[in-house]
Amino acid sequence: MHAERYNPRESEPKWQELWERRQTFHSRNDDPRPKYYVLEMFPYPSGRIHMGHVRNYAMGDVVARYRRAKGFNVLHPMGWDAFGMPAENAARLNKSHPGTWTYANIATMRGQLKSMGLSLDWSREIATCDPSYYKHQQAMFLDFLKAGLVDRKKSKVNWDPVDQTVLANEQVIDGRGWRSGALVEQRELTQWFLKITDFSQDLLDSLDTLDRWPEKVRLMQKNWIGRSEGLLVRFRIDPATAPAGESELEIYTTRPDTLFGARFMAVAPDHPLAAKVAQNNPQLADFIGECRRMGTSVATLETAEKKGFDTGVRVAHPFDPEWKLPVYVANFVLMDYGCGAIFGCPAHDQRDLDFVNAYGLGNVPVVCPQGQDPATFAVTDVAYDGDGLMINSRFLDGMTIAQAKEEVSKRLETVDMGGRPQAKRQVNFRLRDWGISRQRYWGCPIPVIHCESCDVVPAPKESLPIKLPEDVQLDVTGNPLDHHPTWKHVPCPNCGRPARRETDTMDTFVDSSWYFARFTDPWNDKTATNKAVADHWLPVDQYIGGIEHAILHLLYSRFFTRAMQATGHLGLSEPFKGLFTQGMVVHETYRAADGAWVQPSEIRIETVGGARRASLIEGGAEVNIGAVEKMSKSKRNTVDPDDIIGTFGADTARWFMLSDSPPERDVIWSEEGVQGASRYVQQLWRLIGEIAGIAAPVGAAPPAQMSDKAMAIRRLTHGHLLRVQENIERLRFNTAIAEIRKLSNGLSDAIGAIEDVSADAGLAFAFREGGDVLVNLFAPMMPHLAEECWQALGHDTPIAEAPWPVADAALATNDTVTLPIQINGKKRAEITVDRSADNAAVEAAVLALEAVQKALDGKAPKKIIVVPQRIVNVVA
């Protein structure tokens, strides 16, 4: 008989050691069984794990352990997304090296993850800041460069003149640098780009094949790629108004059908035509300057009014040389989309309408909605962008929008203008190339050398890895690598003359764009991947992580996989077959009387007269219970996983994380909930102890005769086994857990109901089976408790290595079925009939029911609907 209480503090480390000793979770690349690759998004080593990690990794571990039990060769690795700014900031603060801080954090967090009992193959651990990792990233960059997938071009960046550094958009607050507070400038910088736009169409089209991705994520990527079909149209500039050397204005439109509704043209403040005119027009130059200043701040951009400035330039309408349109410089036209120039059709575009209403240019509707009279249809404040037929459009009148688009395109394509067609169909994408240059120390150095005579020279592959210098001074403005006294000075690999290394490092998103491939063969020091091995393991069968990576990380990884395919590193283009995005961990917030945030660990909660009240443990002062919010340091509503695991054990924490909410939704962490989970751990332990006392021996064959009681237990066991299995496969962990609880409740009731098991060999067998299955079912969620229970049930090899039990579908169903009986759609009675009973028999039984007789009141029913094995509805 086993101990009264289960002690996770003693038990958990014991089983973790056993798994490690037996290498239970090591996966071999030459294992012949079918593969299954489970991956959770790897963490940034920020210092300590948080509850979000616990949730993420608990989910992944359930999948990994379940698939392993199902006979798959499971790959479940872990690593560290270890480059990035926080390490550099911490090092500056502590006057140490970013690597010291990073590796210390990794050590701490590795220990924490191990205490969770995750079934990870730690022999494949990687850290992206390790030269053994980034060496291959540098080699791949060179491969991409050779394959034409890398570009070097000028681009505009947010420049902080005080910190001498480039800022990401989110680091610009109200037009000022987030650290220095200096007014941010727009600067042109030569940067390295990965040509993700080469794959725009494919990245878009292939979204349709990702049927195990959330619809939401696919939609977000689709919008981000932003494909639009339109027409490039060249407008002839009226020579009388043309600035020197200008004769035409090219625009891009997705609505060529509305060309007869044009009232004006608008170009971006950065458009060359604007600059030309501004040379002789100081007021316009001022206006352009104003637009530029405004351009940096997100807040003003959002609320900005539509503003424009008439350049005085006039262009001719493509279908009517006498029709002249004014050209404005407008603040709402973007230079980096399309041509940086548009034609304005106010009746059918809200921005254009706002613009003409501000400048009194009027509008002419050219699309008339169904059911409206074209003679009276007018647009005032709200542009009409729906369907309809063309009006006021000469030869287009009466056509649909699609027909008119086609007609305009066809006509203008055949008009010759200066030796070229006046218009050209063009597909545009919103997606931009991926700028990867960062003026930072703690990142992967870009492996190229700049030579005055040979220009840009790729670093020779033999010279890789180009390691970061250890002796670095971070206390400088600008790029520390650039300021290093010796690092950048190297001879040109081409001509041998003095040259300098590229001092920019790569965006850390590059590091995380291929780590999933590296895990397949992390020991390989020759190449990034062993193609055959990578192709065997990939794609990742189930990827799990936060929705915050829905666009960038996942899109970059999809691009990288294609680029690796193009350069021979991989033989596939989509890295993640199944994607699951889990919700956040949220918690109540607490505030003291003075408004200060108070941590959950500092308070006590009591229920007084049905109302929850919180008070400080120290002093007893009352605390206000606030809204449930995402766990954050600033609101101090965090709970430390170490404390939870130390108090309740890892199994309790894992169980609660999975049980309370559907996995894609936020879960509210609550003390009561954890205690409930902890109670259940003890409940299971007691139940298994009781079962162990009455169960048949391990491996005992079922007796030939089974009592009804024994059969009922077997049916219970197999029914829940089937449903738990199905729920885990659909990642419905909360309902899987409900089914497990039903089974344990059922077994517990069954034990309570029997007097003497020794008289019934079938019962002993049923309890053996039920106990074993129960432990198997919760083993993926609570692996340590499962091992302890498995041992208590008499097994001598770990359950982590045991196969999943086989459900007997015949046992999972009853011979009889209970049908609810509805009268006019309301449930009034129920009958139990044979599963095989035909409809006529069921109808007869139903009509004999007292409740039915009463409702019919002697009359014949209008109709009886029998849904076999489901329900019966009598229409009176």
Place this chain on the structure above:
RNA sequence: GCGGACGUGGCGAAACUGGUAGACGCAAGAGACUUAAAAUCUCUCGGGAUUCCCGUGCGGGUUCGACCCCCGCCGUCCGCACCA
């Protein structure tokens, strides 16, 4: 503004393909055990009425039957945003 998701007891939620609404749990209440507390066990737990009625954000519709499908609103959350 555009796009999407969601709205069910005091709370987290469940309900397969249109077929018994509220499974499973949390909290709460009553009782048993105990000197007492904790733990444990038993019972109650959507609202109202003694035969029944109402109830899945609101209003309508389709259907023998609607949380589920359709139309129109309201609310909450998320993403994107001057994209031509």
